Amino acid sequence: MAPAKLSPRAQSALVWAVYAVGLAPALWTFWLGASNQLGADPVKTFERFLGLWTIRFLILTLAITPLRDLGLFNGLRYRRALGLLAFYYAALHFLTYAVLDQTMVLSAIVADVVKRPFITFGMIALTLLVPLAVTSNNASIRRLGSRWSSLHRLVYPVAALGALHYSMAVKVLGAEQYIHIGLLVLLLAYRIARPRLMEAKRQKRRAAA
Amino acid sequence: MPSFKVPKIPSSEITPQRIYARRREILGLMAGGAALAAAPSAFAAALKTVPSPYRLDEELTPRESVTTYNNFYEFGTDKGDPAANSGTFKPMPWTVEVGGMVAKPKTFGLEDLMKAYPIEERIYRMRCVEAWSMVIPWNGFPLASLLKAVEPLGSAKYVAFESVVRPEEMPGQTGGFQPLPWPYVEGLRLDEAMHPLTLLAVGLYGETLPNQNGAPIRLVVPWKYGFKGIKSIVKITLTDKQPPSTWNILAPQEYGFYSNVNPAVDHPRWSQATERRIGTGGFFGTSRVDTLPFNGYADDVASLYAGMDLKANF
Ligand code: HEM
Numbered sequence: 467m468a469p470a471k472l473s474p475r476a477q478s479a480l481v482w483a484v485y486a487v488g489l490a491p492a493l494w495t496f497w498l499g500a501s502n503q504l505g506a507d508p509v510k511t512f513e514r515f516l517g518l519w520t521i522r523f524l525i526l527t528l529a530i531t532p533l534r535d536l537g538l539f540n541g542l543r544y545r546r547a548l549g550l551l552a553f554y555y556a557a558l559h560f561l562t563y564a565v566l567d568q569t570m571v572l573s574a575i576v577a578d579v580v581k582r583p584f585i586t587f588g589m590i591a592l593t594l595l596v597p598l599a600v601t602s603n604n605a606s607i608r609r610l611g612s613r614w615s616s617l618h619r620l621v622y623p624v625a626a627l628g629a630l631h632y633s634m635a636v637k638v639l640g641a642e643q644y645i646h647i648g649l650l651v652l653l654l655a656y657r658i659a660r661p662r663l664m665e666a667k668r669q670k671r672r673a674a675a
Numbered sequence: 676m677p678s679f680k681v682p683k684i685p686s687s688e689i690t691p692q693r694i695y696a697r698r699r700e701i702l703g704l705m706a707g708g709a710a711l712a713a714a715p716s717a718f719a720a721a722l723k724t725v726p727s728p729y730r731l732d733e734e735l736t737p738r739e740s741v742t743t744y745n746n747f748y749e750f751g752t753d754k755g756d757p758a759a760n761s762g763t764f765k766p767m768p769w770t771v772e773v774g775g776m777v778a779k780p781k782t783f784g785l786e787d788l789m790k791a792y793p794i795e796e797r798i799y800r801m802r803c804v805e806a807w808s809m810v811i812p813w814n815g816f817p818l819a820s821l822l823k824a825v826e827p828l829g830s831a832k833y834v835a836f837e838s839v840v841r842p843e844e845m846p847g848q849t850g851g852f853q854p855l856p857w858p859y860v861e862g863l864r865l866d867e868a869m870h871p872l873t874l875l876a877v878g879l880y881g882e883t884l885p886n887q888n889g890a891p892i893r894l895v896v897p898w899k900y901g902f903k904g905i906k907s908i909v910k911i912t913l914t915d916k917q918p919p920s921t922w923n924i925l926a927p928q929e930y931g932f933y934s935n936v937n938p939a940v941d942h943p944r945w946s947q948a949t950e951r952r953i954g955t956g957g958f959f960g961t962s963r964v965d966t967l968p969f970n971g972y973a974d975d976v977a978s979l980y981a982g983m984d985l986k987a988n989f
Contacts, residue, residue, distance in 0.1 A: 502957035505755065506736075506744035507807060509951060509961050567951070569963045577946065584944055634944065637805075638854040638925075640752055 477543060484544050488551040491519060492558055509566045514635075516559035521632060521646050523552035524625050528653040535663070546602050549621065553599040556592050584634035591627040594620050622657060625650050719882040722814050727795035729872065731971075735798070736809035738880045740953050745887045746803070747906055748854045749838070749845040756847070757887035764844045766884075766891040766907070775835070775912035778826035785891050789877055791824075792816035796881070797874060797895075802936045802970045804900035804922075807951040813895050814878030819869045827865065827913050834868040835918030836861045836894060837910035855921055861894065861905040862918030862932065864979075872897055872975055875908075898969040898976045900934045931989040935980070936970035940989045 472480070495515050499508040527548040533539040568574050578585045598618055600606070607614050629650045636643060747757040750764075767785070774780035794814050802808045822834070838859035842848040848857055867873065874895040877884060884890040889906025896903050902922050912918075922930035929943055938948045947966055954960040969976050980988075 499958045502955065502960065504957060506740035506953050507754070507951065507961070508957050510807070512958070566958055566961070567963075571949075571963075574946065574949070581941075581946075582944055638748075638752060640854060641852055 481543060481547050484547040485551070488523065488547065489554065492516065492555065509562070513559060513562045513567055516555050516562055517632070517635070518646070520552055520555040520559055521628055521650070523548055523555055524621075524628055525646065525649050525653065527552055527621065528625060528650070531660075532653065532656050535660070550599060550602055553595045556595055560588075560592055584631050587627045587634070588631040591624045591631060594624050594627075598624075622654060625654060719885065721882055722789075722794050722878045724796040724814050724878075724881060725793045727797050729795075729797040729799065731798040731800060731810060733798075733800070733810045734954075735812060736953050737955055740955070741809060741811055741879060742885050742887060744953065746805075746902065747887055747889065749847045749857070749859070749907075750887065751847050752854050758885075760846050761886035764841070764886045764890070766886065769891045769909075771892060771908055771911060773821065773825050773911045775914050776828040776831035777913050778828060779824070781825055783821070785877070788816075788821070788875075788892070792820050794877065795874075799872075799874075799895060799897040800970050801895075801897070801901055801904075802950060802966065804902055804930065804934065804942060804947075806942075806945055806947060806949070806966075807953055808964075808966075809953050812880055813874060813876040814881060815874045815876035815892075815895065817871055818873045818875050818894070819871065821875060821911075822868060822913075825913075830915050831913035832865055832915045833913070833918050834863050834865060835910075835912040835914055836863075836905045836908055837912075838905055839907040839909045855925065858909075859905060859921045860918065861903055861920045863896065863903075865913070866979055867896070867976075870976060870979065872972060898935055898972040900930075900936060902930070903934050933980075933985075933988050935976075935985065935989075936966060937968060937985055937989065938966040939968070940986055 495504065495512055498504045499512045502508070504511050527545060530541045530545045530548070534542060564570060564575055568578070579589045580586070598620055601610065601614065601617060610617065629647045633639060633643060633647055743758045744754045745757040746754065747761070750757040750760040769785040770782050771785070771788070772780075772782045794816060796812055796814055798810060798812045800808055801811050818834075838857075839845075840848060840858045847854065863873070874897075876889070876893050876895045877891060879885075879888060884893065889904070892908050893906040894904045894908065903920070917932060920930075920932055923932055936947075941947050949963050950966045952962050952964050954962060967973070
């Protein structure tokens, strides 16, 4: 694919562009909320916006492998940025919930996390994202070796919990939920089918050789 | 009266309320009905209202918020959808059919109702089951006035309400995804319906109801969660059986028939102990306040439920 021919400089510039473009919606929407341009209930609007974009970055992160397998797009070099963006949005989503929505009343937050299954699932998902974010660097990949790949498979339960959390957070399921959750389910199902798909591909190649 | 932090508001935000408070004066200054054409919303017409004792002394939620943040799934599930999608809805002419276990069933024209009963201004808290709240100046008349006119029979124990079905004017009622079964239905016990606080609202902020708020006539029961306040009512039926209510049909473990505001009974998915008071001024104009039993109307209505287990009958 064409991007492989880019200079290392251009490549890293593109990765930084992903971070910049990825964080722009959060910054812009925060500004709208802070300056009273986010409607009647800016706190809830911002909280949900960040949750939805967490889901979106999880979808993009999980889409890298199948797109590459299918020969459509090799975006491996953007995967770390997309995964980290998912973590940043999840963290901001939680901060908005804790600081702006629950106004830092710790007892209310703890009660929610313990008593409300949908918030419990969200909290587990965010917690599982922390070790992934912390080890999203070259040094950790080197140090952890094959354990790094095993560790980062945690992104699958994170996606499943995120989808569950999302489906339970809304009052009724509509088109927006079916599309986002459907994509997550599809991408997770692909992981289950992938070993067999890859094996079939290898055999075809062997037969052709 | 709860003490809650009045949010800091830039002076530009306060002006409309100030004008609102002086509206009788201002209307008096304007000559004749032609001046009413200057009303901000296309269909809004100014109402002649009389004062009522039910005037909560709390900061009003700005009209802008009251009319742009709505749950009215007939126009879409997003809070902004009703304001955006209700332009094609034509509330007038309108009739309300009142029948069932009554001596004098009758279909009322809306204009006749508005002439028959003085339109009061009542400032009520509105507490949504989603844990946010507003303070709204409604204009309307007690439901009891209408019910008395049709003379309920001794056998009547409940009142059932039905909302309008007009797929051609209500985008939420057409297409592949329909969030709720139509028509939207609600119900009250007869004593709840006859309570002086229970209002049939035909306006807010001194003007006829905007479409997104349930034009042209809706129920307001201030001690219950907002979804009990059925909008765009076409039919009222007195009955001896507990009537169905839409959200209760959809999720009976989450939304009870009574749905009295109760900080001690959580919704299964969130706490009802506190609420976000919709304010002004973005993130920092929103405050969280304690939710009060019966939404602060316990002195008026708690006796209706004497001896009842409010946790079981949520
Ligand atoms: C990976 C982690 C998470 C993901 C992917 C996620 C995603 C979402 C999504 C998509 C929504 C719904 C947005 C909408 O209605 O459009 C949502 C709502 C919400 N989430 Fe999360 N979330 C996560 C973690 C958390 C955590 C840790 C908490 C709090 C402890 C939390 C609390 C909430 C709350 C309170 C809502 C709003 C429900 C409402 O509408 O009132 N979430 N989340």
